Amino acid sequence: MALPQAKLDATEARLAVAARPSGAAWADAARDGALARLRAQGLPHRRDEYWKFTNPDTLVQPEAPEAATFDETDAPIFDAVERLKIVFVDGVFDAGASDDLALEGVTIERLSEAAQSDIHWAKELYGVLEERGQDPVARPLAALNTALADDGVLIHVTGKASKPINLIYHHQSPRSDAMLHHVVKLDPGAEVTLLENGPAAARFNAVMEVEVADGAAFHHVRAQGRDHERRTATHLFARLGEESTFKTFTLTANGVLTRNECVVEMKGDDAAAHIAGACVGDGDFHHDDTVFVTHDAVNCESRQVFKKVLRNGARGVFQGKILVKPDAQKTDGYQISQSLLLDGDSEFDAKPELEIYADDVACSHGSTSGAIDEEGLFYLRARGVPKDIATDLLTLAFLAEAVDEIENEDLRAELVNLLEGWLGRRRG
Amino acid sequence: MAALDDTKVKEGVDQETVDAVREMAGTYKHGWETDIEMDYAPKGLTEDIVRLISEKNEEPEWMTEWRLQAYARWLQKEEPDWAMLDYPEVDFQNQYYYARPKSMATKPKSLDEVDPKLLETYAKLGIPLKEQMILAGVEGAEAAPAEGRKVAVDAVFDSVSVGTTFQKELKEAGVIFCSISEAIQNHPELVRKYLGSVVPVSDNFYATLNSAVFSDGSFVYVPPGVRCPMELSTYFRINAENTGQFERTLIIADKGSYVSYLEGCTAPQRDESQLHAAVVEIIVEEDAEVKYSTVQNWYPGNEEGKGGIYNFVTKRADCRGDRAKVMWTQVETGSAVTWKYPSCILRGDDSQGEFYSIAITNNWQQADTGTKMIHLGKNTRSRIVSKGISAGQAQNTYRGLVSMHPKAKNSRNYTQCDSLLIGGKCGAHTVPYIEVKNNSSRVEHEATTSKVDDDQLFYCRQRGMDEEEAVALVVNGFCKDVLQALPMEFAMEAQQLVAISLEGSVG
Amino acid sequence: MLEIKNLHVDLEDEEKTILKGVDLSVEAGKVHAIMGPNGSGKSTLSYVLAGRDGYEVTEGSATLDGVDILDMEPEERAAAGLFLAFQYPVEIPGVGNMTFMRTAVNAQRKAKGLDEMSATDFLKMVREKAATLKMDNEMLKRPVNVGFSGGEKKRNEILQMAVLEPKMCILDETDSGLDVDAMKLVAEGVNALRNEGRGFLVITHYQRLLDHIKPDVVHIMSEGRIVKTGGPELALQVEREGYEDIKAEVA
Secondary structure (H helix, E strand, O other), rough: OOOHHHHHHHHHHHHHOOOOOOOOHHHHHHHHHHHHHHHHHOOOOOHHHHHHHOOHHHHHHOOOOOOOOOOOOOOOOOEEEEEEEEEEOOOOEEEOOOOOEEOEEEEEEEEEHHOOOOOOOOHHHHHHHHHHOOOOOOHHHHHHHHHHHHHHOEEOOOOOOOEEEEEEEEEOOOOOEEEEEEEEEEEOEEEEEEEEOOOOOOOOEEEEEEEEEOEEEEEEEEEEEEOOOOOOEEEEEEEEEEOEEEEEEEEEEEEOOOEEEEEEEEOOOOOEEEHHHEEEEEEEOOOEEEEEEEEEEEEEEEEEEEEEEEOOOOOOEEEEEEEEEEOOOEEEEEEEEEEEEOOOOEEEEEEEEEEEEEOOOEEEEEEEEEOHHHHHHHHHHOOOOOOOHHHHHHHHHHHHHHHHOOOOHHHHHHHHHHHHHHHHHHHH | OOHHHHOOHHHHHOHHHHHHEEEEEEHOOOOOOOOEEEEEOEEEEOOHHHHHHHOOOOHHHHHHHHHHHHHHHHHHHOOOOOOOOOOOOOOOOEOOOOOOEHOOOOOOOOOOHHHHHHHHHHOOOOHHHHHHHOOEEEEEEEOOOOOOOOOOEEEOOOOEEEEEEOHHHHHHHEEEEEEEEHHHHHHHHHHHHOOOOOOOOOOOOHHHHHHOOOEEOOOEEEEEOEEEEOEEEEEOOOOOEOOEEEEEEEEOOOOOOOOEEEEEEEOOOOOOOEOOOEEEEEOOOOOEEOOOOOEEEEEOOHHHHOEEEEEEEEEEEEEEEOOEEEEEEEEOOOOOOOEEEEEEEEEOOOOOEEEEEEEEOOOOOOEEEEEEEEEEOOOOOEEEEEEEEEEEHHHHHHEEEEEEOOOOOEEEEEEEEEEEOOOOHHHHHHEEEEOOOOOOOOOEEEEEEEOOHHHHHHHHOOOOHOOOOOOOOHHHHHHHHHOOOOOHHHHHHHHHHHHOOOOOOOO | EEEEEEEEEEOOOOOEEEEEEEEEEOOOOOOOEEEEOOOOOOHHHHHHHHHOEEEEEEEEEEEEOOEEOOOOOOOHHHHHHHEEEEEEEEEEOEEEEEHHHHHHHHHHHHHHOOOOOOOHHHHHHHHHHHHHOOOHHHHHHHEOOOOEEEEHHHHHHHHHHHHHOOOEEEEEEEOOOHHHHHHHHHHHHHHHOOOOOOOEEEOOOOOOHHHHHHOEEEEEEEOOOOEEEEEEEEHHHHHHHHHHHHHHHOO
């Protein structure tokens, strides 16, 4: 079907201001393939069903809208954690601030360099998982990224990584328009924890493709910072092998527009995928979690746990889907999305979907939206806790189910700390 | 304008078909057709056909204009494709848009003068004799003694209402229950005021089509403070071949009134698919309550997926006044394709909407059904209980919207949506939309999908039931919450339907 | 009445043999008890006899009144007079207990070529039998086993046994999860059903149930075989010495 003219125009206008990076044959081919996909799909439009609740205009327009940089400093996160740091400033790799890209059990390369090598393992993954994730729902911003991103990291995990890898982002220029594309490949039995934190740019389009081979385990914890005006669209694509584990958690506070898509394909039997997120939104804030889990193997387990606290007109969106293919018997699929609306101007939209073609399954989803528990609030106040602190306590309790999805206790403690700090600071 | 001379009368339906259908009646109980002489309008849809339908119904000018406007809008509309339904394109020009039993032309004096085939039809539908007489239009039938419990019936045969029972008693209570064509003539002020006020002419493709070509349907008006003395019921039946049925139902419950309305649908077995696109509008004023129950058992097509009704229906209730209440209950076991979302607009403060649904799909059936609860007023309440059962190669989708508008303070919604799969080749899908724009409201949505529990089946079989019986029992248990919401006699019928619909789904 | 010969049974999904040659003969009018440690195959035996999926009979036979039951569907075995009181009675939401029992009774009557029982006759019959088990109307109206306590579930099993009047009753760990009073009530229910024409096979881990339902014969099962058979005194020996000693004794 021909695309509407408006879509064609928007797509070409966006491509006109960017050049496809040039590299080795495999990289060129992947990027050209993505360009063709993008042109066939067109960039998202607010009338697209998949963008029903989130207006993509500012993510699509040629130039990034201006966004003031964030001068207030958060307590440093993950500082207490022994880790390997990789720093990007406005989407540009900062060698000086980064550690040596050397870690036992892991090889780490920059995309910009690897894309020049004629032979590279990334050929099998770069843009490949993204393309797999384009069916049945188009994700044009991810195709745009594959076509145009010229940096990011390629991480090959061959054993058990000795410490977590931390991608740290800084936003310094009010008009920065960053695009990063990361690829993580875990060999059979390999394990790694990947941390991401910080606001990356005025506008940030990020794609991460993760291949989790048989028996491998990937843990991902992300803290999208409090930079208020930034706009972010991320895509996390994962393909899971037999008995593999994939766990991702994202904490988001503020950001005028955030859309986090997570697309997981369970290809090997007995795999587990946990996708969780907590967000705290205040004021001119729009946060969208869009998740698509495909069960294409036997006896896999998937969990989606998302919690949102919204106030002062903040808007939260959850679109989650569990697709169970015909032979994916013994699937255990679970999905919960809940929002706590702290005042009357805030808004929550949810579309929790199940599409199931196998009979021996147990799938369920739940979604709730409502105000803070008045009885709980009263109980705390009757014990002498001031209302704002009581509200924070109940808010933290509400978010706990999502935060508890983080397996590592130290990391969990870091995030709870951060969250408490944010809530405390809001009180002033 | 088309002259009546152009009207082609379809050739008589051959006896073989009738006999074949009878033999198969074990599988689909209502799969017979009645060999009745019919008047047909020519196939296809043009402005002339729209005028012809209007003329046949002896409608006033404003009604003709209303239809023509709808027709013009329909031409500009595209068939929606967002539902999880996959069926061959419908050729809207290969349908009859009007069919009418010839015997309706003059009123018979006694049952002897009535076309016996028509009476046979009623008997098969399980309509009592007295009602049969009234439906057949026998003079003085109202005076005859009635058997059993009173249910006023309006029967719509193909496109035409063939009669309404208990007119006199209803009239005494002040209730108007008649065909919509009669209402257009006798109560134009009510029809003009309310028709299209809940489902606007251009609401959606099928509703717009219906607005242009609807030939009959039922009309109910319950005056202020009146509790309708009996349940009202309409039987819809598609009988003629290649005939689309487009009925229009308009129910108005004025302040403080109450009415319970039952709708039953059947159609004969045919290899070719037939089109059904109905519109139901319900207006519920302050303190009024309407219960609308449907047992939809249109022909679902055969085991190979051949034939069956395409059922595209728009049903909506508007709770206009404070404390208005509406309850939709549906048991959807028939049709090859179902596209149907009975909805509630909760406009009045403290108004309530409920939706109870059982949708069973077997063989190659497809259903995309659910509801919309639009909360506009304060303290509004809604409840959705949906049970989807999928067997064979069928696809069953719940699609729903719960919307809490900013002014709908302190409102509540609870949704429970369960799917059951029988066999590994079918699908069960859940597509809920939840939009919450105020924080004093609470929305809760829960959904589960699972298969029929093997342990439950074994337990039943250990006690001596065969597998089909065990499945029917377990599924009926699964549907209990919805079955309980149905009026008693409908509930019994529905329970049996559940069992019949699932025949052949196990083993 | 029930003749089991050299019965060998594997789990269908895993390569695991559970029963390794069980021989057992229960005569009409007698109560046989099978005791044994956990995992000895007691419950498997009851499921295999009732025809549950997931087991494969690799060798041997089981007959009821001389008729091979192993090729029958579960409902055919039920109609032939075999009744299993489940260790864990299944909950069936939405299906009323009365509806359930009436459907079962009529299905069995139909299988025997009898007419359906009228609703009033059935109600009368069930109420009488329920009263002896101290089950009130409320319990009869509730969905099958849903929200029942452990004791109520077991009483409900015995009620169904009384209503269906089987020839051969298998009680699988009927005492598990019951306090003394509940166990007494259940045992009384079972004892009331004892008669010359009916055989019982009582499967239990502990001897205590056998204080209330006096067995004629006691078998000890271990690792998929019946390793010892004796009179009621054997149960007391188990109580005193435990299974290990008996296993050692027969080894």
